[in-house]
Amino acid sequence: MGAFKTELKESKILKIVFDLPGEKVNKFSTPVMEELEKLLKELMERNDIRGAYLISGKKDIFIAGADIDEINAIKNKDEAYLKAKRGIEIFSMIEKLPFPLVAAIDGACLGGGAEIALFCHFRVASDNKATRIGFPEVNLGILPAWGGTQKLPRLIGLSQALDMILTGRTLDGKRALKIGLVDALFPHQVFDEFVENFIEDMLRKGIKSSKPKKKGWILKIIEDTPLNFIVFSKARKQVLERTYGNYPAPLAIIESMRYGYKKKIEKGFDFDARKLGELIETDVSKNLINIFYLTEAIKKEKGVKGEPKIKDIKRAGVIGAGVMGSGIAYAFSSVDIPVRMRDVNTTALTNGMKSIASVYNDSVKKKRMKESEAYQKISLVSPSLDFSGFSTADIVVEAVFEDMDVKKSLISELNNILKEDCILASNTSSLSITEMQKSYKFPENFVGLHFFNPVPRMPLVEVVRGEKTSDDTVATVFALSKKLGKTPIVVKDERGFLVNRILMPYLNEAVLLLEEGCPIEVIDSSMKKFGMPMGPIRLLDEVGIDVASKVALILYNAFGERMKPSSKMEKMIESKLLGKKTGKGFYIFNGRERVNEEIYRILEIEKKPFSAEEVIKRMTIVMINEASRCVEEGIVESPSTVDIGMIFGTGFPPFRGGVLRYADSLGAQNILKELENLRNKYGMRFTPSPLLEKMAREGKKFY
Incomplete structure (x- = not known):
C-alpha cells in the first residue's frame, strides 16, 4: 500500500492524503519521494481536476520532514548534493501542475514538510494546537536544502526567514498567518470543509497562487536593495556572538541565503545542495544527529525493563514554594495537572505564586498562549499553609531545605497524610534516596526526582532509584517527566547522582x-x-x-x-x-x-x-x-x-x-x-x- 491516496470530489477538487503505512509520522524517504514523483507526473496529465489539496492522514502531524536515517546514512558530499538536487527536482514539479495545489497543514509541519508547502501554490493551516511550522535542520548541523533557504525569504522577507531558519523556531498557525507564511487559518474541527471552500474561492477569483506579503518602503529598501548586506552582516555577528563559530550550519545558511537572494532561485538551490554536502561531512552534524537519536530513544523508553504498571497522575502536591518548588508546581500546571503547593509561611507562598504567574505572563507577552489560558493554568496551583488536599495526591514532590534530618522529619510526618499508593519524590540534588526512603512506610513508592534550575527552562530530570524503589514507581515518574516536557534519565543512588x-x-x-x-x-x-x-x-x-x-x-x-x-x-x-x-x-x-x-x-x-x-x-x-x-x-x-x-x-x-x-x-x-x-x-x-x-x-x- 502506498503513502499517498487520492479522492476526487464531485466538485472536481482532488484530496491527496499522505499517510505513510506503519509509521506514526509522515516523512520523506527515497521510496516516498519516488512515489510522490510518480503521482505528480500522473497529475500533470489530468484535465479533470480544478484544484487539489495535500493533507495528512496522521493525527497532529502534517509532515515531520526528511527521514533522519537516510540523512545519517549519506556517505559523502557528492551523495548529499545529488539527494538535495533530486528533492528540489521533485518538489518543483508542483509549480508546473495545471491546477493549484494547497498545502493543508493540520499538525506539525517541519523541515521537508515545510519545504514542500513552500512549493505549493497556497498554504493554509488549522488552529490545532499541534500545528507548528518550522525548519529545524540547523539543530542537526545542516540547512534546509530542499528549497527552504531560498523560497522562505522570498515569501516572508529576509529578516523573518533568517530568524526562523537560524533558530529552528516553530510558529503556530496564528503567527504563521501574521507573517504571511500561510494564506488562511481555519478551525481544526471542520478543516477539510474550509480548505475546499478556500480552493473554490481562489478559483472563483482567478487567483492562481499566493503572493508574498507586501513590505513597507523602509523594509523594502533594507531587504531588497544592495543595503541588505546590513541584514546579513548583523545576522552573522549575532551568530558568532552566540556560537563563537563552533557551529558551521548557521554561517552556511547566511551565506546560502545571501548568495541566492541576489541571483536566480535555481542558482540558489544549487548552492544550497553543495553547502549541504559540506555540512553533512562535519563532526558537528554527526554529533547533533547522534543527540537526536538519543533523545528519540528516550521518548520510547520506560526507565525500566519489562512491562511495568504506569500510574496515571491526576493530582499532585509540592512541598516548598521556593525557586525549585514553585518551578515544579508550574511544571505540573503546564500540563493541566492540579497541584497543591505547601509552605510554612505566607510570604513564601505569595512569592511562589508570583514566580509561577511571571512564567505564564511571559508566555502571554510572547504570544505563546492567550491570557485566558494562562489564568486557567495558574488557577490549577492551590497555595496552602498546611497539608489539606495532600491526601488525594497521586504524587508529592518535596523541595525543602537540603538537609537530611529536615527531609526525614518531613517524610515521617507525611506517613499519616498521604494515601497508600501515593508516590513520594524528593527533589534533592545530592542526598541519599535510600536513606530517605527508610522514613517512608511505603519505601517502594519513594524515588528521587531531581529537577534542574530554572525548572521551566531546564529540560533534564534525574530519576533516582533508591534501594527499595519499585519498577512501577520508576516507570511512572519517568513517564510523568516526559509528560512534563522533560528529558528523564535513570541514575543510581550515589552522592551527587550523575550531573x-x-x-x-x-x-x-x-x-x-x-x-x-x-x-x-x-x-x-x-x-x-x-x-x-x-x-x-x-x-x-x-x-x-x-x-x-x-x-x-x-x-x-x-x-x-x-x-x-x-x-x-x-x-x-x-x-x-x-x-x-x-x-x-x-x-x-x-x-x-x-x-x-x-x-x-x-x-x-x-x-x-x-x-x-x-x-x-x-x-x-x-x-x-x-x-x-x-x-x-x-x-x-x-x-x-x-x-x-x-x-x-x-x-x-x-x-x-x-x-x-x-x-x-x-x-x-x-x-x-x-x-x-x-x-x-x-x-x-x-x-x-x-x-x-x-x-x-x-x-x-x-x-
Missing part, C-alpha cells in the same frame, strides 16, 4: 584556577568559547556560592581528596558574597553585570597570565575523568546517558556530542597522558580512573 557529581569537579577546578591567579574573565571566556552556555565562575554566582559549597562538601565527604573543595569558597561565604541572590559574588549584579574586582583582594589572589588552551584542558579533563568513573560504577546504564545528562543538565556543547563522545575524539591514550602530567603537577584530583587506564591500554572508546 552534580561531574559538574562539581569542573566548578571546583575553576575556583582552583582562580586561586592560582587565572583571571575570572579568562576562565569564563575560555569555557564559553569551548561551547559552554555560561562560564563556570558566573555559573557559581547563579547557583549561589553557599549552595555550591554545601554540595561540594557532601561530595568531598563521599569521595575524599579528589573532591576537596577550594578553601576560597568558605571565604566568599564569610564575606557574604553569595552570588546573584545577594547582588555580589565573583560578579557584581547591581546595574551593569561585571566582574567584582574586589575578589582578588578579598581572596588574596595575584593575577597571572593563563592561556585559554590550558584552562579548557584542565576544566574538561576533570569532567571526562569523573564521567568515566560514573560509567565504571554503573551510575547510569551507558555512556550515552552520561552525554544526554551533561548536555541537557549543564549545557555541555551539543556540537561536541557530549562529555564522553568528546573524550573519544581526544583518545583515551592522550587523556591518560594529560591526566598523569596534571597529577604530577597538581596532585591526586587528576588521578586517572581505572576505566580510562584500561581503555588506553586496550585502545578502546566509549562508543
Whole structure:
C-alpha cells in the first residue's frame, strides 16, 4: 500500500492524503519521494481536476520532514548534493501542475514538510494546537536544502526567514498567518470543509497562487536593495556572538541565503545542495544527529525493563514554594495537572505564586498562549499553609531545605497524610534516596526526582532509584517527566547522582584556577568559547556560592581528596558574597553585570597570565575523568546517558556530542597522558580512573 491516496470530489477538487503505512509520522524517504514523483507526473496529465489539496492522514502531524536515517546514512558530499538536487527536482514539479495545489497543514509541519508547502501554490493551516511550522535542520548541523533557504525569504522577507531558519523556531498557525507564511487559518474541527471552500474561492477569483506579503518602503529598501548586506552582516555577528563559530550550519545558511537572494532561485538551490554536502561531512552534524537519536530513544523508553504498571497522575502536591518548588508546581500546571503547593509561611507562598504567574505572563507577552489560558493554568496551583488536599495526591514532590534530618522529619510526618499508593519524590540534588526512603512506610513508592534550575527552562530530570524503589514507581515518574516536557534519565543512588557529581569537579577546578591567579574573565571566556552556555565562575554566582559549597562538601565527604573543595569558597561565604541572590559574588549584579574586582583582594589572589588552551584542558579533563568513573560504577546504564545528562543538565556543547563522545575524539591514550602530567603537577584530583587506564591500554572508546 502506498503513502499517498487520492479522492476526487464531485466538485472536481482532488484530496491527496499522505499517510505513510506503519509509521506514526509522515516523512520523506527515497521510496516516498519516488512515489510522490510518480503521482505528480500522473497529475500533470489530468484535465479533470480544478484544484487539489495535500493533507495528512496522521493525527497532529502534517509532515515531520526528511527521514533522519537516510540523512545519517549519506556517505559523502557528492551523495548529499545529488539527494538535495533530486528533492528540489521533485518538489518543483508542483509549480508546473495545471491546477493549484494547497498545502493543508493540520499538525506539525517541519523541515521537508515545510519545504514542500513552500512549493505549493497556497498554504493554509488549522488552529490545532499541534500545528507548528518550522525548519529545524540547523539543530542537526545542516540547512534546509530542499528549497527552504531560498523560497522562505522570498515569501516572508529576509529578516523573518533568517530568524526562523537560524533558530529552528516553530510558529503556530496564528503567527504563521501574521507573517504571511500561510494564506488562511481555519478551525481544526471542520478543516477539510474550509480548505475546499478556500480552493473554490481562489478559483472563483482567478487567483492562481499566493503572493508574498507586501513590505513597507523602509523594509523594502533594507531587504531588497544592495543595503541588505546590513541584514546579513548583523545576522552573522549575532551568530558568532552566540556560537563563537563552533557551529558551521548557521554561517552556511547566511551565506546560502545571501548568495541566492541576489541571483536566480535555481542558482540558489544549487548552492544550497553543495553547502549541504559540506555540512553533512562535519563532526558537528554527526554529533547533533547522534543527540537526536538519543533523545528519540528516550521518548520510547520506560526507565525500566519489562512491562511495568504506569500510574496515571491526576493530582499532585509540592512541598516548598521556593525557586525549585514553585518551578515544579508550574511544571505540573503546564500540563493541566492540579497541584497543591505547601509552605510554612505566607510570604513564601505569595512569592511562589508570583514566580509561577511571571512564567505564564511571559508566555502571554510572547504570544505563546492567550491570557485566558494562562489564568486557567495558574488557577490549577492551590497555595496552602498546611497539608489539606495532600491526601488525594497521586504524587508529592518535596523541595525543602537540603538537609537530611529536615527531609526525614518531613517524610515521617507525611506517613499519616498521604494515601497508600501515593508516590513520594524528593527533589534533592545530592542526598541519599535510600536513606530517605527508610522514613517512608511505603519505601517502594519513594524515588528521587531531581529537577534542574530554572525548572521551566531546564529540560533534564534525574530519576533516582533508591534501594527499595519499585519498577512501577520508576516507570511512572519517568513517564510523568516526559509528560512534563522533560528529558528523564535513570541514575543510581550515589552522592551527587550523575550531573552534580561531574559538574562539581569542573566548578571546583575553576575556583582552583582562580586561586592560582587565572583571571575570572579568562576562565569564563575560555569555557564559553569551548561551547559552554555560561562560564563556570558566573555559573557559581547563579547557583549561589553557599549552595555550591554545601554540595561540594557532601561530595568531598563521599569521595575524599579528589573532591576537596577550594578553601576560597568558605571565604566568599564569610564575606557574604553569595552570588546573584545577594547582588555580589565573583560578579557584581547591581546595574551593569561585571566582574567584582574586589575578589582578588578579598581572596588574596595575584593575577597571572593563563592561556585559554590550558584552562579548557584542565576544566574538561576533570569532567571526562569523573564521567568515566560514573560509567565504571554503573551510575547510569551507558555512556550515552552520561552525554544526554551533561548536555541537557549543564549545557555541555551539543556540537561536541557530549562529555564522553568528546573524550573519544581526544583518545583515551592522550587523556591518560594529560591526566598523569596534571597529577604530577597538581596532585591526586587528576588521578586517572581505572576505566580510562584500561581503555588506553586496550585502545578502546566509549562508543
